[in-house]
Amino acid sequence: MxxxxxxxxxxxxxxxxxxxxxxxxxxxxxxxxxxxxxxxxDTAPDTRITVNLSGKQARAGEPVKVTLTEGExxxxxxxxxxxxxxxxxxSADGRTWTSTRKAAPGTAYTxxxxxxxxxxxxxxxxxxxxxxxxxxxxxxxxxxxxxxxHPLSIVxxxxxxNKAEVEKHLKVTxxxxxxGSWGWMEDWSGKDRVDWRPEQYWKPGTKVTxxxxxNGVDSGGDGGWxxxxxxxxxxxxxxxxxxxxxxxxxxxxxxxxxxxxxxxMSGGTPGGDKASWRGxxxxxxxxxxxxxxxxxxxxxxxxxxxxxxxxxxxWSGMYAHAAPWNARYMGNANRSSGxxxxxxxxxxxxxxxxxxxxxxxxxxxxxxxxQALNNGYGDWNLSWADWQAKSALR
Numbered sequence: 001m002x003x004x005x006x007x008x009x010x011x012x013x014x015x016x017x018x019x020x021x022x023x024x025x026x027x028x029x030x031x032x033x034x035x036x037x038x039x040x041x042d043t044a045p046d047t048r049i050t051v052n053l054s055g056k057q058a059r060a061g062e063p064v065k066v067t068l069t070e071g072e073x074x075x076x077x078x079x080x081x082x083x084x085x086x087x088x089x090x091s092a093d094g095r096t097w098t099s100t101r102k103a104a105p106g107t108a109y110t111x112x113x114x115x116x117x118x119x120x121x122x123x124x125x126x127x128x129x130x131x132x133x134x135x136x137x138x139x140x141x142x143x144x145x146x147x148x149x150h151p152l153s154i155v156x157x158x159x160x161x162n163k164a165e166v167e168k169h170l171k172v173t174x175x176x177x178x179x180g181s182w183g184w185m186e187d188w189s190g191k192d193r194v195d196w197r198p199e200q201y202w203k204p205g206t207k208v209t210x211x212x213x214x215n216g217v218d219s220g221g222d223g224g225w226x227x228x229x230x231x232x233x234x235x236x237x238x239x240x241x242x243x244x245x246x247x248x249x250x251x252x253x254x255x256x257x258x259x260x261x262x263x264x265m266s267g268g269t270p271g272g273d274k275a276s277w278r279g280x281x282x283x284x285x286x287x288x289x290x291x292x293x294x295x296x297x298x299x300x301x302x303x304x305x306x307x308x309x310x311x312x313x314x315w316s317g318m319y320a321h322a323a324p325w326n327a328r329y330m331g332n333a334n335r336s337s338g339x340x341x342x343x344x345x346x347x348x349x350x351x352x353x354x355x356x357x358x359x360x361x362x363x364x365x366x367x368x369x370x371q372a373l374n375n376g377y378g379d380w381n382l383s384w385a386d387w388q389a390k391s392a393l394r
Contacts, residue, residue, distance in 0.1 A: 047068070047071075047113065047114075047115045047117075047119025047120060047121040048068070048069040048070065048121065049066055049067060049068055049069070049111075049113045049121045049123065050066070050067045050069065051064065051065070051066055051067075051111055051123045051125065052064065052065040053103060053109075053125045053127070054123070054125045055125060055126070056125070056126045057126070057127075057128040058103065058125045058126065058127045058128065059103075059127065059128065060102070060103050060104060060105035060106075060107075060127040060128060060130070060216060060218075060225065061102050061103070061105075061216055061217070061218045061225070062102055062103055063088075063098050063099045063100070063101070063102050063103070064078050064086060064088070064098070064099040064103055064109065064111065065096060065097070065098050065099075066078075066096065066097040066098075066111055066113050066123075067095060067096045067097075068094075068095050068096070068113065068115060071094075071115045071116055071117055071119075072093075072094030072095065072115065072116040073090050073094055073095065073096070073097050073113060073114070073115060073116070074114045074115055074116045075113070075114045076088060076090070076097040076111065076112070076113045076114075077111070077112045078099060078109055078110070078111050078112075079109065079110050079112075080104070080107050080108065080109050081107060081108040081109075082107075086099040086100070086101050086103075086109075087099065087100050087101065088100055094116070097113070101213065101215070101216060102216035102217065103127050103216055104127065104215045104216035104225075104227055105127050105128060105129055105130035105216070105225045105227055106126075106127060106128070106129035106130060106227065107126065107127050108124070108125075108126040109124065109125055109126070109127075110122065110123075110124050111123040111124065111125075130224060130225035130227055131224070132158070132222070132223070132224030132225070133224050133225060133226075133227050134156060134157055134158045134160070134219045134223050134224040134225065134226055135156075135157045135226075136154050136155060136156050136157065136212070136214075136226075136230065137154070137155045137157075138152075138153070138154055138210065138212075138230060138232050139152075139153040139154075139155075140152075140232070140234050140356070140357065141232065142231075142232045142233060143232075143233055143234075144234055144235070144356075145234075145235045145236070145237045145355070146234060146235075146236065146237060146355065146356050146357030147236075147237055147238075147240060147282070147283065147354075147355045147356065147357030147358035147359065148201040148202045148203075148204060148236055148237075148239055148240070148241075148357065148358070148359065149201050149202070149280070149282045149357055149358065149359035149377070149380060150202075150234075150236075150282055150356065150357030150377070151195040151196055151197040151282075151377055151379050152172065152195065152196040152197075152208070152210050152232075152234070153193065153194075153195045153196075153377070154170070154193065154194050154195075154212070155187050155189065155191050155192070155193045156191055156192045156193070156219070156223070157191070158191075158219060158222070158223040158224050159191075159192055159219065159221055159222065159223045160192045160194075160219045160220065160223050161219060161220030161221035161223060162217075162218060162219060162220030162221075162223075163184055163192075163194075163392035164392040164393055165217060165218070165220070166194075166214065166217060166219065166392075167182050167184075167194065167391065167392045167393055168393065169212065169213045169214050169217055170182065170194070170196070170210070170211075170212050170213075170214075171210070171211040171212075171213060172196055172208065172209070172210055172211075173208075173209045173211070174206055174207065174208050174209075175205075175206055175207035175208075176203060176206055178198050178202065178203070178206055178208075179198060179199065180196050180197055180198040180199070181196065181197070181387060181388045181390075181391050182194050182195070182196050182390075182391045182392070182393075183195050183196075183197070183379065183382075183387050183388075183390030183391060184390055184391070184392055185373050185374050185390065186374060187374055188315040188316075188374050188375055188376075193374065195377070195379050196210070197379045197380070197387065199384045201239075201241075201359065201380075202236040203236065204236055204237065204238055204239045205235070205236060206235070206236040207233070207234075207235055207236075208233070208234040208235070208236065209231070209232075209233050209234075210230075210231065210232050210233075210234075211229070211230075211231050212229060212230040212231070213229050214226035214228070214229060214230065215227060215228050215229045236357075237355050237357070238255065238256075238355070239255065239256050239257070240253065240254065240255050240353070240354065240355065240358045241253075241254045241358070241359050241361060242254075242283075242320075242350075242354060242358055242359065242360045242361070243360075243361050243363075244265070244267070244320075244340055244360055244361065244362040244363070244364075245363060245364055246267045246276060246278070246334055246362065246363065246364025246365065246366040246367055247363075247364040247365055247366065248364075249264060249265055249266060249267070249329075249330070249331050249332055249333065249334065250262055250263070250264060250265065250331065251263050251264075251265045251320070251340065251342065251346075251350065253350065253353055253354070260353070261349065261353075263342055263343075263346040263349070263350065264330040264331025264332075264342070264343070264346070265320075265330060265331070265340050265341060265342045265346075266323065266326050266329040266330050266331075266333060266334055266335055266336050266340075266341045267334040267336060267339075267340055267341075267362075267364070267366060267367075268318075268334055268336050268337065268338035268339065268366070268367075268368070269334055269335050269336065269337070270334055270365075270366035270367070270368075272368070273338075273368070274336070274337045274338050275334075275338065275366060275367055275368035276318060276334070276336075276338055276339070276340065276362060276366070276367055276368070277313075277314060277316075277318055277338075277362065277367060277368065277369065277370065277371040277375070278362045278363055278364065278367035278369070278370055278371070279361075279362060279370040279371040279378060279380075279381045280359055280360075280361050280362075280378075280380035280381055281313045281314060281318075281359070281360050281361075281362065281371050281376055281377065281378065281380075282313075282357060282358070282359055282360070282376060282377035282379075282380070283311055283312070283313065283354055283355070283356055283357060283358045283359075283360060284312045284313065284314075284315075284356065284376050284377065285311075285312045285356060286310075286311055286312075286351060286354070286356060287310045287311070287312055287319075288308070288309070288310060289306055289307065289308050289309075289310065290306070290307055290310045291304070291305070291306055291307075292304075292305050292306075292307045292310075292317075292319075305325075307319070307321045307322065307323070308321065308322040308344060308347065308348075309321055309322045309344070309347040309348055309350070309351040311350070311351060311354065312376070313340075313360055313376060314371060314375045314376040315374075315375050315376050316375050316376075317338065317339075318338050318339055318340075318371075319339045319340070320339065320340040320341075320342070320347070320350065320360065321339055321340070321341060321342070321347055322341070322342060322343070322344040322346075322347035322348070323336060323339070323341025323342065323343075323347075324343060324344050326341045327343055329341075330342065330343055334366045340360075340362075359380065
């Protein structure tokens, strides 16, 4: 067994803004990576590296580059202060290692490099804190089961100017190789939003993972930095489609392509702001009993009611719900203030059957137009080609 000489202190000097470090090579008790003399002193040369980031206020948003002055790199480990690591690759000539992720703001990093001859060198640096932090809201939520039409949707707290750079860091994987595309828009709230949807509705049972690897990405402009990653997992539930025909005044629930039940309904009064939207919309939420007031949707003081079995379809206030006060019009006329109204027993049944993410396909002449892209989830009202064109990477 050879005796290991204790590591000598590192020597650090400034060289063009990079850190240059040297450390004596280490020799293991057995199977050592470097040759040793009979007196126990190792003869492996010092390992010297340069790191492109140094000091306590290094620039964030840059990949970490480690260069060996002589010889070949065997391994480089870059660890942050929270125990995370930056993966990377060694160049073909073995001289340089570059991280695949970028250094995040306000983070301390430790670099450990090992050469092919067994030498080891360490470096440390910290990045400047972000002047502004961007955050986001994901939908659907974590570990949820949703219907076949629910897109993956991200709304950002601050504007995103570097849309292509952000989109490159949004990774979607599925259990069955589903192909889809991101599409950017302005959310109903006025914030930047990006959704991911397949060409057709999801297949039931699909397992979906969104890994937003945004830590260290700059939003651009005045949007600020992302300082963490986000992950959500979603399962696609049963195959259900709700068809709403404004002309025949009927609502039909289909499951696996087969009709389960058909109920009479009354849509929005045609010819003005009270008409319903047509198009392929998505059930956003099941809200139970809520207070609906006409002032909130720009219809003056027309109504102020507690409404049961409320199912939100748009941000602008279009719901499917119980409307017993409108019973005389169910199945024969559209006389609501824009919503899809049903008798209470029918509304209760529909409410119990549908799942968030189910498509509501509304058609008929008694409509005021097609639901806007950002008014809820209007993604499916675009053709596949038009949807793909909304990606920042096209």
